[in-house]
Amino acid sequence: MDPKKMSVLDYLNQGNVLVGDGGMTYCLEKRGYVKAGPWTPECTVEDPDAVRQLHREFLRAGADVIQAFSFSMDDKTIDDQNEEINQAACDLAKGVAQEGGVYCAGSICQTASLYAEGAGKECVQKRFEEQIQIFLRNDMDLLIAEFFEYTEEAEWVVEILKSTGIPSAITMAIGPFGDSHNVPVGECAVRLARKGADIIGVNCKFDPTTSLRTLVMMREALDREGLNCHLMIQPVGYHTPDAARTGFSSLPELPFALEPRTLTRWDVHKYARQAYDLGVRYIGGCCGFEPYHIRAIAEELSSERGFLPEASKKHALWGEALKNYPKEWVRNRANRAYWENLEPATGRPYSSAVSRSDGPD
């Protein structure tokens, strides 16, 4: 079934699962096109080939949604170019989405400080309206409001999203301990659902395990209230069992020494299965999710989706292509049980398992 033959919501309402894409920012940083610190997307103008290539890799890996690599937050760093950069982002994302016959999404974030400093509903909503204009002009299939830390601000953005008539999602950047105003996770989900949000979930800040715990709490609260809406998850691609309430920025390793925490493809298989079994139907990744991680989601859910992604042409399931390897001891690894049960060593005798976070708790 070709997702593009119907709206995102119709597609989900028919019981299908959407595979999201991965983390553009972190991935392009490692490739040399995004600067850690400002993390701004000017490469959509400066190096469009590099951005397009990564979009294509996510598409090839099985992503059903290509998210434009536009500015997040109401960022002023290179303000006069924002319009040009975001238009280039839309062009690149739409181009690749059309190549693959998948959805294209535009996304906005919580305000950098407007809400937190008390600007009030009218002012904050006006900012959201400004931010989504470009996505309306570009006829996006989906609007995603993400990285929200406050339930109230999220309610306000849902109102704006709903007013557009375009399918939309709201994802909170919160963990099991609740939002930044101590609103419990369950209450947050219920309030957003009551505002009519189509898709509710979490993104960034925590690893799959922690994010799934948050989603379980959302799901239970929605069920208790008899509310029904689609669930979405886009966690970071790093193990963060030790992240403080503020999320993985509290880890001393962020952003330049997160390597040992990187998920394996097998970690992602497990995550995708657990998310699916919980009823989540929009399953993707955020910072740290590389193309092969997205492929692992698509491979884990290939029977549910009915197909393998393009990139699986270059990947045998569960390491089976090792079975002809010239070295016997490597051939022995060509099976599912091996990789499912392996607890990978870290190669780092001077490293501890977890860190003491240096962020506020």
Next chain:
Amino acid sequence: MDPKKMSVLDYLNQGNVLVGDGGMTYCLEKRGYVKAGPWTPECTVEDPDAVRQLHREFLRAGADVIQAFSFSMDDKTIDDQNEEINQAACDLAKGVAQEGGVYCAGSICQTASLYAEGAGKECVQKRFEEQIQIFLRNDMDLLIAEFFEYTEEAEWVVEILKSTGIPSAITMAIGPFGDSHNVPVGECAVRLARKGADIIGVNCKFDPTTSLRTLVMMREALDREGLNCHLMIQPVGYHTPDAARTGFSSLPELPFALEPRTLTRWDVHKYARQAYDLGVRYIGGCCGFEPYHIRAIAEELSSERGFLPEASKKHALWGEALKNYPKEWVRNRANRAYWENLEPATGRPYSSAVSRSDGPD
């Protein structure tokens, strides 16, 4: 100074350092274009944009040499296409090398089994001659013979390389315990130098720390014998303190769970400095080296080379671009001492530091 204005050897003889590129195979596997197991480079034909993009990223990161992504070993898997695939590999590598004004290299490997099964010098050398034809036709700047496990076979290939008149390098895939016939590391280097090898070193199989120990032994033996030749190193991008004699394939995590072992950029800084201080003047990476790792070599050696790579436009040295980050606890990480001293946690409480290798020792 533009390296391309003189031959590779003249460039090195003037005391310059060459930054190598990283690991095409592993990197393209994660991007979805190479299949783990066979590890063959048919994507040069199937998806040339993806290959070109990665070459460009290594160039942008500071590589002085772009190595064609051709077949390694005398691989028969997709034999009839080899010629086409390797020609595409040369075209892609040369194209990018010319864009950047850097060197382009062709590479061959030890025979898969000819030598080991006793085929004899004439037969083995004939194979080498066949393999290098395409690089001669494509006018490569450098020929690299790599992944050699036997000193004698390496001596034979050096003879062939020398006969071409093209600058060449020979890198052994061995660790401190010697070659696969128990020839000690020092003796190996001396024998290769006596054959007239221009550049001698190690590649793949072991991490920077182990590879540097091997090079120290090579260097000491060469010095003892009064032999003079350039040294080269291209280790894997993973910490492998526990690798058996057969190298990192002996680690249970190869190839699908090596993530926790991935080098950070700071690990690479340290490696580049140690290699340089040892007198190594061709410093690159093999499997697991991504573009940002190569950039770290170029940044560490920027004063020696006299310039920063293009990709440093998107990277502040030692995390300094974090100094304006909105979160105070992240701003505190914007300095060299922080990253040099950080021992990153692994986020993996169920993982051990090292593995018991399952390969032969």
Next chain:
Amino acid sequence: MDPKKMSVLDYLNQGNVLVGDGGMTYCLEKRGYVKAGPWTPECTVEDPDAVRQLHREFLRAGADVIQAFSFSMDDKTIDDQNEEINQAACDLAKGVAQEGGVYCAGSICQTASLYAEGAGKECVQKRFEEQIQIFLRNDMDLLIAEFFEYTEEAEWVVEILKSTGIPSAITMAIGPFGDSHNVPVGECAVRLARKGADIIGVNCKFDPTTSLRTLVMMREALDREGLNCHLMIQPVGYHTPDAARTGFSSLPELPFALEPRTLTRWDVHKYARQAYDLGVRYIGGCCGFEPYHIRAIAEELSSERGFLPEASKKHALWGEALKNYPKEWVRNRANRAYWENLEPATGRPYSSAVSRSDGPD
């Protein structure tokens, strides 16, 4: 102030803190006098010198209470000797307590299966009455009911204890998740306090960190209800962050490979301080607490208690006696900051930080 000049309760009511003793069973197992598995105390008859010596070491380390090493649970293993063994236990404990002018305690446990199999209040209480007879005959200063997993059974034993007129304590072997019938920790404490328990707390099963979390919950619940009673803690001497609900028996390392989890004396300092600050006034240890761990409690609380224990004659606070060590690098360790901040390496590269418990959760 000599504790023995007043009853245990008067002593506590005056605001004093009692230091408990450590784990007789585990300690005597390592010394060769108790058999792991049955864990029975027949050595009080067979090797009284060994038992007396360990009592003396705990006394010397600062224990204010010496607990008789009698049978725990309603154990039938060597039934006909029970009386003789328990009388010897009382004689040994009282003898040492009198040498030191400290309190002597007798202890009983939950029924092995009577309660759990539904024997009913009358039958269970009859068993408790039988068990305490020997302690009544021996004129103990304190009766401790410990290792209780069910709040209701604990309530029943409190009734029996109260009826004796002797000061008594009830300690639950439960963690933060509640008792074995899912009674929450706070409710458990409140119910015991309402039965008139003099001293309430936890013992065994979990490490200091986990046990303190349980006690925080008890304390908060008691405070909410305006109930006032003394708090007691006797955790195991092993780090058990990964213990399942059933406690440290769920750890694969119990009982013969717990060594890497052993508390350092500095871990105990921290524990003693946290317990004291929480308002706990009976602070001791259970399995794994050796004499030097008890000394660490006494040293941490020396200003509150007004004296150092006898064993501190052979221990300089915070490693200060290293300051004259012949090796300079060891002398540098002769200070409090060094030991407080040291995160000790494990020397075990093949070990993980935590285990997957194999007990029920």
Next chain:
Amino acid sequence: MDPKKMSVLDYLNQGNVLVGDGGMTYCLEKRGYVKAGPWTPECTVEDPDAVRQLHREFLRAGADVIQAFSFSMDDKTIDDQNEEINQAACDLAKGVAQEGGVYCAGSICQTASLYAEGAGKECVQKRFEEQIQIFLRNDMDLLIAEFFEYTEEAEWVVEILKSTGIPSAITMAIGPFGDSHNVPVGECAVRLARKGADIIGVNCKFDPTTSLRTLVMMREALDREGLNCHLMIQPVGYHTPDAARTGFSSLPELPFALEPRTLTRWDVHKYARQAYDLGVRYIGGCCGFEPYHIRAIAEELSSERGFLPEASKKHALWGEALKNYPKEWVRNRANRAYWENLEPATGRPYSSAVSRSDGPD
């Protein structure tokens, strides 16, 4: 066969193995009778019961030799009492050895600084002669010269020991890298054997694994030279893979945070077997070896020795006494394969596997 019916050397010459005792100093420190820092044995006078009890525990655990707890090194700390303390040490050790019908040993160490500061052979040997007088007067069965770091000083003490006519042993406190004057391990052993040493080996400073590597080198060198003498090993009871050349004092955890490194009894089984298989016939322990560790040596070698030690009455081999444990998941641990294969978790998520030693390397 009762060892005491013949001399130590006759006993060894008949092919028997001797089990040594464990570490008095570290063990008595934890019990409260020895002060870390000076580590002096005045408790032989102050608290003889505590010393006797520990001797008895080692005897009970299977030790064939009880070593008097006298002053080591030419210590001046409490000089005027030395004679009294050492006589008490001899009385205690001999008393317990006679109870068990085992050997009693006196021991001396290298000079604290005489040799290192160049005092010369005559002066150094005079000191050794003074030190052994008390053991000659007390008619010891064996003289042990231990903790030697210099081969030459060890040769000098061997001359003195030989002159007494009493069986004697010389153990070096060195690792695989040679003595403190860079004399290689093999040469050291050969020189001592040529001086006529009866028993040669290593003690203290390194763990069993490292110490066994040293002994392998000694053994190979002795074999090459056709020299024949008995081998002895008494390593520390802690895993020290990361110890620098100066031994375990280089580890930041010494002496107050070594707990996570403590050997399990199963580690000791493996060690005892490896030592025996290497031909070592005096197998004991040094700092950190507790009675249950010595029992593990005796149990591992019970078929070679023909009996189990007394303490095995309270220990079922390989955890078999757990088979009746009330909890099923613990009963499953009642077998040899379980304990032999268990890699114990550390319970310490903030700890690394190894330390950077802070001693000289």
